[in-house]
Amino acid sequence: MRIGELAERAGTTTRTLRYYESLGLLPARRTGNGYRSYDEEDLRLLQQIRTLRDFGFELEETRPFVECLRSGHPAGDSCPASLDVYRRKLAELDECIARLSAIREGVGTQLVQAERARAELEAAATAPEGAPEPRCELTPPGP
Amino acid sequence: MRIGELAERAGTTTRTLRYYESLGLLPARRTGNGYRSYDEEDLRLLQQIRTLRDFGFELEETRPFVECLRSGHPAGDSCPASLDVYRRKLAELDECIARLSAIREGVGTQLVQAERARAELEAAATAPEGAPEPRCELTPPGP
DNA sequence: GTAGACCTTGACCCCGGCGTCAAGGCCAGA
DNA sequence: TCTGGCCTTGACGCCGGGGTCAAGGTCTAC
Numbered sequence: 001m002r003i004g005e006l007a008e009r010a011g012t013t014t015r016t017l018r019y020y021e022s023l024g025l026l027p028a029r030r031t032g033n034g035y036r037s038y039d040e041e042d043l044r045l046l047q048q049i050r051t052l053r054d055f056g057f058e059l060e061e062t063r064p065f066v067e068c069l070r071s072g073h074p075a076g077d078s079c080p081a082s083l084d085v086y087r088r089k090l091a092e093l094d095e096c097i098a099r100l101s102a103i104r105e106g107v108g109t110q111l112v113q114a115e116r117a118r119a120e121l122e123a124a125a126t127a128p129e130g131a132p133e134p135r136c137e138l139t140p141p142g143p
Numbered sequence: 144m145r146i147g148e149l150a151e152r153a154g155t156t157t158r159t160l161r162y163y164e165s166l167g168l169l170p171a172r173r174t175g176n177g178y179r180s181y182d183e184e185d186l187r188l189l190q191q192i193r194t195l196r197d198f199g200f201e202l203e204e205t206r207p208f209v210e211c212l213r214s215g216h217p218a219g220d221s222c223p224a225s226l227d228v229y230r231r232k233l234a235e236l237d238e239c240i241a242r243l244s245a246i247r248e249g250v251g252t253q254l255v256q257a258e259r260a261r262a263e264l265e266a267a268a269t270a271p272e273g274a275p276e277p278r279c280e281l282t283p284p285g286p
Numbered sequence: 287g288t289a290g291a292c293c294t295t296g297a298c299c300c301c302g303g304c305g306t307c308a309a310g311g312c313c314a315g316a
Numbered sequence: 317t318c319t320g321g322c323c324t325t326g327a328c329g330c331c332g333g334g335g336t337c338a339a340g341g342t343c344t345a346c
């Protein structure tokens with residue numbers, strides 16, 4: 001099969017396939033006229049790449065899975081190198097989620113404080129007494 | 144104060160300040176010789192920008208806060224536009240955390256299954272009977 | 287007068303993952 | 317034969333947030 005068909009069957013573009021080839025991630029055989037030629041095995045490799053990318057893996061991280069498949073294993077994650085990538089990804093995801101959660105709390109707190117400050121300002125405007133100074137500076141989350 | 148001093152006091156670089164000016168985010172007055180000139184108010188604006196950036200806000204998202212401060216409000220988040228940015232950021236963070244958590248679960252599941260498959264393969268290798276076919280294909284997380 | 291520390295603008299580089307031309311080859315159907 | 321649809325390589329663009337030259341101006345201290 002040629003590049004256009006493979007791209008369509010995998011739901012991607014020819015540009016993407018040429019890019020993967022330039023990385024050595026999905027090399028292609030050539031026919032006599034210079035056209036790239038792929039088979040069903042290449043489709044499987046490509047599907048493995050795309051699936052991992054949908055999970056947020058970088059292209060380089062998919063390489064162990066692809067090589068695992070190419071070396072004849074039944075699945076891309078049958079090899080220790082792939083499992084290591086899984087584990088590193090898990091740690092990375094956990095750290096990222098924790099960081100975002102901390103920021104989410106910080107922003108939520110800021111929003112509540114700022115809304116309260118505005119409410120106090122409006123209350124002070126309707127009942128003009130000694131308006132309490134609103135305090136809503138952001139504080140850095142640390143180094 | 145000149146650009147070098149402001150950069151140092153804010154813990155950033157002159158390149159960054161020039162970049163912010165090119166965005167219209169932190170304009171500078173000029174002295175007779177063409178040098179940029181800043182005052183304490185500019186330092187406050189810059190601190191507001193850097194603090195928000197530490198929270199993961201994009202530069203464009205800091206603009207309402209800076210303009211709020213510049214228009215004389217006591218804090219950058221004293222204005223409705225700033226609060227809207229807070230709310231949008233919260234929604235964005237929630238969505239991002241949810242997405243990452245789903246992926247984290249998916250990857251965790253994959254890891255467990257792949258480890259189990261390997262264990263079964265090894266067991267089959269030591270006790271060579273009818274080896275059960277390992278099934279550990281990744282499935283896409285959906286569109 | 288001259289060294290050195292500051293400042294100026296302009297321009298290119300980086301990261302990943304492609305999108306999007308441009309100019310030209312190859313092949314099938316009318 | 318010609319049109320249209322595939323294919324080829326090469327090259328530039330984009331996104332954000334600056335880093336890092338380069339070539340030159342300005343000021344201060346000695």
